[in-house]
Amino acid sequence: MIPVEFDYVKVTSIDQALAALKSGGEDAKVISGGQSLLPVLRLRMAAPSVLVDCGSIDEMIGVRDEGDSITIGAATTHHGVMSNALVQKHALLLAQATATVADPAIRHRGTTGGALAHADPAGDVPAAALALNTSFVIAGPGGRRTVAAKDFFLDYFTTAVGPDEILVSFSVPKCDWGSHYSKFSRTAQAWAIVGVAAVVNVQGGVIKEARIGLTNMAPTAVRASTVEAALVGASSPADITAAAMHAADGTRATSDLHAQADYREHLARVITARAVRAASGI
Numbered sequence: 001m002i003p004v005e006f007d008y009v010k011v012t013s014i015d016q017a018l019a020a021l022k023s024g025g026e027d028a029k030v031i032s033g034g035q036s037l038l039p040v041l042r043l044r045m046a047a048p049s050v051l052v053d054c055g056s057i058d059e060m061i062g063v064r065d066e067g068d069s070i071t072i073g074a075a076t077t078h079h080g081v082m083s084n085a086l087v088q089k090h091a092l093l094l095a096q097a098t099a100t101v102a103d104p105a106i107r108h109r110g111t112t113g114g115a116l117a118h119a120d121p122a123g124d125v126p127a128a129a130l131a132l133n134t135s136f137v138i139a140g141p142g143g144r145r146t147v148a149a150k151d152f153f154l155d156y157f158t159t160a161v162g163p164d165e166i167l168v169s170f171s172v173p174k175c176d177w178g179s180h181y182s183k184f185s186r187t188a189q190a191w192a193i194v195g196v197a198a199v200v201n202v203q204g205g206v207i208k209e210a211r212i213g214l215t216n217m218a219p220t221a222v223r224a225s226t227v228e229a230a231l232v233g234a235s236s237p238a239d240i241t242a243a244a245m246h247a248a249d250g251t252r253a254t255s256d257l258h259a260q261a262d263y264r265e266h267l268a269r270v271i272t273a274r275a276v277r278a279a280s281g282i
Helices: 014-029 036-040 078-082 085-090 092-098 104-109 110-120 126-131 225-233 237-244 261-280
Strands: 005-009 026-031 050-053 063-065 069-073 135-138 143-148 154-156 166-173 178-184 194-205 206-215
Touching: 005 014, 005 078, 014 050, 014 135, 014 166, 026 143, 036 110, 036 194, 036 206, 063 085, 069 085, 069 110, 078 092, 078 104, 078 110, 078 126, 092 126, 092 178, 092 194, 110 126, 110 166, 126 178, 126 194, 194 261, 206 225, 206 261, 225 237, 225 261, 237 261
Parallel strands: 005 050, 026 050
Antiparallel strands: 063 069, 069 166, 135 143, 135 166, 178 194, 194 206
């Protein structure tokens, strides 16, 4: 299908972008890589009056070392994130998750910030953002504010970013724990039926702390807090498997044409065990 008619505004600063959103009213939409928005427009599931292109705002592109954390511009492509030396050294889980997004063409065009703001429950990046305790910088008419990952993802395709606001960047505390992102999908380039993002702190062969994010087990990415607690003190594959049996606790897995809820719950338990074993080396 062909999208409905809309105006297009290309901006080069956050102030210009906010002004364009204000002039466009409630029907204005932000676009950067466009790999999520354009299919929605073609299906006429969205009909914005104005598209505000933020893909050329310098502040929103690239990765910066901030001492105890790294800050990633929201318009940085998936490939730019996964191949960045700072990300690979200090936030490897994020590189691992972005490396599984779709195919190389989309990773070179699509943006990680766009994927986070899109908040598809089957998307790979939100679970990693949760596990890494990411924080988000959002700009709006009232200035800038910082939102923790646990408060950022609100519902299906809904985040803390308001209609008159823009996700500028996101920051990840530096983490040298072992990490792994694993997902199960129908084909290599498909959305995750279930995915697991794991970062694990191992000392002397014993897990001291773990953070686990789940993909497509609820309307948003969620933390598997029961598993995290059960993993403390684990020192063998059997311990990890036992802890992973709690992966579906407190989730809201749905049934759709790809999988029934009980199958997703089974996958969550199996994939969590695999991801934790890979991250911990146990």
